[in-house]
Amino acid sequence: MRRFLINGEVSSDDADDFQHLLTLAYRDKARPLCLCNDEGVPMYVAKIGDQLVIKRMPLTGADHDAACPSYEPPYELSGLGPLMGGAIKLDPAAGTAALKLDFSLSKRRSSGAGAVGSETADSVKNDSKKLSLRGLLHFLWHESGLTEWTAHFAGKRHWWQVYHHLQEAARTMSVWQQSLAERLFVPEPFRAEEKAAIEQRRAQALSPLFHASTGPKTLMLLVGEVKEFSSARNGQLVIIKHMPGFRLYLEEPAWRRLQRRFDTELTLWGSNETSHLIAIATIAGSPSGVVTINEIALMTVTEQWLPIENAYEERLLDRLTRMREKMVKGLRFELLRTQPLANVILPEHRPLARALYIVPQGADERFEAALREMIDARPDMSAWIWRTGEAEMPPLTV
Ligand SMILES: [Zn+2]
Incomplete structure (x- = not known):
């Protein structure tokens, strides 16, 4: 109650x-x-x-009592902390978050299509003043409550919930003074008996892509679950679930870059039948009616739609989702893979809330020092550490 x-x-x-x-x-x-x-x-x-x-409202989870269902653990323990006030600016009165994006939502007509994500998140640059495509997907996921899990959700989280919560989250975000919801397309759950009406709504939502004009082309954002990739002449088709008959075209060089850059995500997806592969893409329309991908990023999520970035997180979440405790999955946003974050937080753990850290094989001294600093900064939380290069997963119940 x-x-x-x-x-x-x-x-x-x-x-x-x-x-x-x-x-x-x-x-x-x-x-x-x-x-x-x-x-x-x-x-x-x-x-x-x-x-x-x-x-x-956006990013107010820390204002609630730790026992309140709306409580969220401190943002500094995930990749969200460094973005606050820069890439993500809150308007508490309006209850909205203004976002600065590291990618464009318009495009000059002559430029070639097919960039793969912006390279910020995984390469040398670590500029937290703007959100990459993946960073935006992480923020949407986070604000949709899709990083949280309790036993109560078992069997109750499907695309229907994901779709509605993503749409709702987008309404609380703005880009260039425009609601993100107007630029984001998320396919609604498909029902064969409503096929005509659904296709009508989709065409309406995507119509800005096909407005004939001489200025820059309008791009839109699409977030959806990948059903499969299939080869086409000079490229790939990306088939999105809940969009039967709809094809997204990706040029061959971009497809090759995608396979390299998101190798881990694709492998995690391919190796576990219950996982889902989520794509976020900026898309453009062509006069022939074909929709092409301009930039794309991928994220693998578990059966429960919780994001994972490697097999260690997958194993940890597999254990945790069998337990009854509430858990919050931490997301990387723009942090590099060489930087620590609390992979999971158990906010209701007693006597102290608990942060779970996974130390990757080959982590260097700087990683360890940053981890020590994060742990020391939160004396109100206990720390659980899994050094994957040295040992099996420690027990979770102590
Ligand atoms: Zn509350």
Whole structure:
């Protein structure tokens, strides 16, 4: 049971008139206060499918009590910390986050297509002032609550939930003073009996790609689950789930770069039948009606849609999702692979919340020093460390 102050009235989510109060708050765009602490934390009412739910505003998870379901562990322990105030700027009054992107959403007509992600995230440059494609995908995932898992979600997280939460998260973000939701396409769950209506809505949503004009081309963002790659003349087709009959074209050189750069993601996806491969891409339309990929990045997620970046994380999550404890998956955003982050946080662990760190094989002294610093900075949390080069996974229950 949770208590909220809604339109001046204290209510709990098990009250008979709770849905009615939410309906009024949604209509009036009122801000319910979560009463998990004395001041109350402002939240908002969102429509997920046909259900009204109270959601936290961007990056306010740390304001909630540690025992509150809306609580989130400190952002400094993931790649989100360095982005706050730079690449991601909050407007607390509007409840939105303004994003600075490291890639373009428009394109000169003559330039060639087919870049593969911006190289920031995995190469030498580590500029936290802008979000790469992968960084944006991480932020969308994080804000959608798709990094959190409790036993309560078992069997209840499918593309339907992923789709609705991504859409809702995009509504709380803006790029160049425009809502991200207007530039982001996420395919809705496909139902054969509604095929015509779904295709109609898709064509409508993607119509900005085909506006004839002489200025720069409009690009849109697409986030979807990859069904398969199949070869085409001079390139590859990327087939996205829930978009039957729809083809995304990737030029051959870009396909080769994609295989190199996202080798780990593709291997993780290929080696586990329950995993999903998520693509984020900027896409462009051509006069012939073909949709081409301009830039693309990939992310592998588990059966529970929790992101993983290597087989160690996969094994850790496999163990953790069998336990009953709430867990929050940490994401790398723009951090380099040579920098530590809390791979998972168990916020309800007692006596202290726990941060779980995976040290990769061959980690150098700088990695160890940075890890030590992160652990020392949070005396309120206990640390669990798995040195993958030295030992099997330590027990999780001590
Ligand atoms: Zn709360």
